[in-house]
Amino acid sequence: MATKLLIDAIRDTMFEEMRADERVIVMGEDVGKRGGVFRVTAGLVDEFGENRVIDTPLAEASIVGVAIGAAFHGLRPIAEIQFFDFIHPAMDQILNEAAKIRYRSAGDFNCPIVIRTPYGGGVHGALYHSQSIEAIFTREPGLKVVAPIMPSDAHGLLKTAIHDEDPVLFLEHKKGYRLVKDEVPDNDGAIPIGKARVVQEGSDVTIITYGMMLLESLAAAKKAAEKDGTSVEVIDLRTLRPLDRDAILGSATKTGKVLIVHEANKIGGVGAEVAAMIAEEAFAYLDGPIMRVAGAEVPAMPYSPPLEHAYLPNQEKIGAALDRLAAY
Amino acid sequence: MATKLLIDAIRDTMFEEMRADERVIVMGEDVGKRGGVFRVTAGLVDEFGENRVIDTPLAEASIVGVAIGAAFHGLRPIAEIQFFDFIHPAMDQILNEAAKIRYRSAGDFNCPIVIRTPYGGGVHGALYHSQSIEAIFTREPGLKVVAPIMPSDAHGLLKTAIHDEDPVLFLEHKKGYRLVKDEVPDNDGAIPIGKARVVQEGSDVTIITYGMMLLESLAAAKKAAEKDGTSVEVIDLRTLRPLDRDAILGSATKTGKVLIVHEANKIGGVGAEVAAMIAEEAFAYLDGPIMRVAGAEVPAMPYSPPLEHAYLPNQEKIGAALDRLAAY
């Protein structure tokens, strides 16, 4: 056990897994000497060498496509996409190839790769260094998508992802890298993909969230409790595909009021599926509308500080929604 | 007025618009002499020549990227992607470029292009000639997405799309091309983007659908009426982004019971957003769960007839859901 930042938990886990299994390689732009633009892979090339830590050309389709080919021939690549915003050239390889390989070959082939990428905003990254486009991937059967924000979850889920026999998209909130800490077990504590975590129990309202919005949600929940004793249950999805039906439906059934919060824009976001699932399977237990607080419905997050601030959900906006929901 | 097949309505509309505005060009794979693999563009090159009807190299990023560049310099390109399944290489150009051009330039630039593509299955096209991945695009602010299935709607919406100052993804159900007919006005009857159509009024249950599932839904509604007098309202969304909130919420409020039907798989589909919208804004009027009937939750539609049949929703599956919903 040690207290670690999100970024250190991810890096340490890669060290552990690369030591444990020489089939694990890391490939991406600037992942070598530079240690990645965020320093997530810092030091890997020194210990494992340029054969296992590969600075690729600036070409995302090749990063994922070559990783897939290498997985076909016995390696277990971890492919880094420098920013989630730049994953688009690799979408064909991820959605049409990686996610469909097991199905199209009826299980004869599979695709054990992990695609790591920093997502999210609030760092003055503007339209193309702030995106939260996870919903493009969470709709894809055959793919698994995780977005842990707590370092211990990142550690446990990255271990599981590297051991998984199917492709996993591993989302790392770049603002959380050096902001979020907790206690992380050493080389241990694998966490199953597909399990949410009840971060805080409550009885009046359920907040379902993930990523940096977990922190805002907890702050808003605290305020609501102090302000008027509202007991808020807060759930961190951690895995975005497959969703944890039991956790989601269980809590919705218990509190009867659900607020979904994410940084990604609202329409067609992960929250839409969560809401639809509840409206279909826990309808009888609902005491109020299923509300969503999400990023502004604009193409992406602007650069200028007041615009960036206006784009992002925060504890005030979440608190206002909690009030409206509690009133039902 | 003339009775036309879907494919003819689309072709005729392109003829009309290209005659009316020489800035309109068509570009894509095999759109020239071959007239497209489905013959949607047949004859265009004969009338408008190779400068305005361009057989492109086999490269989707360039089809859309060049179209965007041409739009920057005064043309109004219609880009054809031969199959929706092959649009992935163009996703960067569609999602990061076309959809964000107006916003990132604060309105200084805009991107008046139409991207036409055949989607949907039931034609033995297997995993890569049957896809319905519209939800990848409907989550993108800045983009408009239409999916008319009736020839008259395709005519009116294609006109509007070509005149629109923003990028429009125009989805054509390939199974509908030569199956669906209705009365189409000649060079007339533009239909606004963002308006659904109440195809059949009803009072007990609302079916919200689009594409070929409109036909299955109407058949199921007819059976339900005959079988036990259930009065089903059937809504064809026609436009998938922006969704017609008034039509959706209005009907949900009226009947209190909603069934959403689409061919695309369920998780993260367009139906998720429709359900979430209703659960958030019409909750008080609901008398039953918001149900969804959708394509099987597998990576894509298989080839073998029994598997393809098992993948697709149909009037039996829709009817069963109607029965369960009516029972509430």
Next chain:
Amino acid sequence: MKQHDSGGAGLQTRDRLPAGLTDADLLRMYEWMVLARSLDERMWLLNRGGQAAFVISGQGHEAAQVALASALQVGKDVLVPYYRDLGMALVFGLTPRDLMLSLLGKKGDPTSQGRQMPGHFSSRRLNIITGSSPVATQVLHGAGVALAAKLRGEDTVAMTCVGEGGTSEGDFHEALNFASIHHLPVIFVVENNGYAISVPQRKEMAVASVAERAAGYAMPGVTVDGLDPIATYVVAREAVDRARSGGGPTLIEAKVHRLTPHSSDDDDRTYRPAAELQEERAHDPIPMFRARLMELGVLSEQQEKEIRDRVKAQINDATEFAEQAPYPDPSELMLHVYGA
């Protein structure tokens, strides 16, 4: 970029056969070609008869495919083919029965259990990598397989194939770039039949030959007459030996003919001059190779008849076998989305 042919007349006597090619090799290559062609023709019959929903052909590509695959070590090397590579699939071990099951979408189809369209050759056991329908994505997989082989210290060679039209995709550029930077044991085969469905080569690229692009990657690029299996074999062997001995990747462009429409869904009369097709049919690689083998005294009328009989028997057997095979059970729909 080099031009290559077996120097026609130069090879009219047996003692001038390229080193390593025995009579038996030539006969085996010829029989693969005949089998590929006859199987393909049967598939069209089944399509026109309404039993097969779709066919996509290798007719006209067989000489190149069989020669290229024959230069690899079956059982060791890895094939990353595209949809026309029926000839390669046969050399690598898929059987007529396998391919007929795939054609009809029947249970037991080893390539996909009836999930993919015909032409998606695949078998982990046979080192044939599963492919999709989007063109050119596989060339990156070929580079990836070669990267793994290199990192694992093997001397395995990967061969990946694409049509000349597919070389327009960004993936093709990215694959050649990656493979050349890392000096990978991969061979990029471009089967250039002059058309991408209806689009002629001059609308696909400004160069006369795809092999001209190899120099931009500091990679050897060779254009070979893909109608000539011996010339193609020579070029392929050179590339395979280079790759296996650490010499890095090669781009091979095999000029071939597409003797059928693009697929059973296509009608090429709208875009293809009849004269051109006639001219190409007149240079069918199979009768040309037969004549050559007879001149060389490698093939006798008797052997020819035996080959035709063997092939016919295999194809009849495969057709019956596949026709009688059951369809997959609908319950299989939900299998293999994720691993256990």
Next chain:
Amino acid sequence: MKQHDSGGAGLQTRDRLPAGLTDADLLRMYEWMVLARSLDERMWLLNRGGQAAFVISGQGHEAAQVALASALQVGKDVLVPYYRDLGMALVFGLTPRDLMLSLLGKKGDPTSQGRQMPGHFSSRRLNIITGSSPVATQVLHGAGVALAAKLRGEDTVAMTCVGEGGTSEGDFHEALNFASIHHLPVIFVVENNGYAISVPQRKEMAVASVAERAAGYAMPGVTVDGLDPIATYVVAREAVDRARSGGGPTLIEAKVHRLTPHSSDDDDRTYRPAAELQEERAHDPIPMFRARLMELGVLSEQQEKEIRDRVKAQINDATEFAEQAPYPDPSELMLHVYGA
């Protein structure tokens, strides 16, 4: 692929200046270069002072950028730049005030009203096409602009720029392929500074020069010393004249130096040898051009001082102007998602 330089010594006398280049042209080019550099340096000061969240530099690229843009007809031709092209943006008419507003994300920033990061040069009025951050997507837009110009029967030329690292993307290949097939009036400029952030050229490509790829598209490819504005101008003019007269596209690779870290977020000490950087600083294009102009007798100490004063005044004015400008109102967030 041609190698090009202005033959150093060959240009030490004024009467040997390339046709069309007057003293006034050279002085204007020099002043643009000084302005670009000084503005860039001021931006770093504001970044280090905490007022600007991000800076990305053209330092070391100025000679190439100013020379290339100067070969175009401002007001008619179209520029599709990338994030380092501050020098080009200035030549095309963006002002220090415009760029300082953009740097600070202030209201009135004509490139994006504070929405984009600095370095996203854009102005419909000035024919500077809006760009994104994903590298290389713009090269396809350059081809598209040229297609429209050609179909409309104009003699407009499009110039699009990308770093050598960006040439690894599939978009680069697709753009060159499309432009060469259609013989479009577009110039593809590759500003080769030897690095993609930390990745050196040898890990980006197996060739010594990007221009070697032009032959694969039947397109002229030229490598020019981008530290030499006169040599670069000569090459650019040739390409522009060719494009304007229907001669089709050209690939120009300007070898330049990156004199700063990749951006204000980068620390290049982890990957870049200090000696290499020192060596490159010793060949800074701006002092080199100044010395040359003085040798040529085109620039006097007095003129030099006037230029420095003018530039300083502009930059101080722009800084103050932008500092005093308000931020956009939060209500602007929702504007311009769709047109009216």
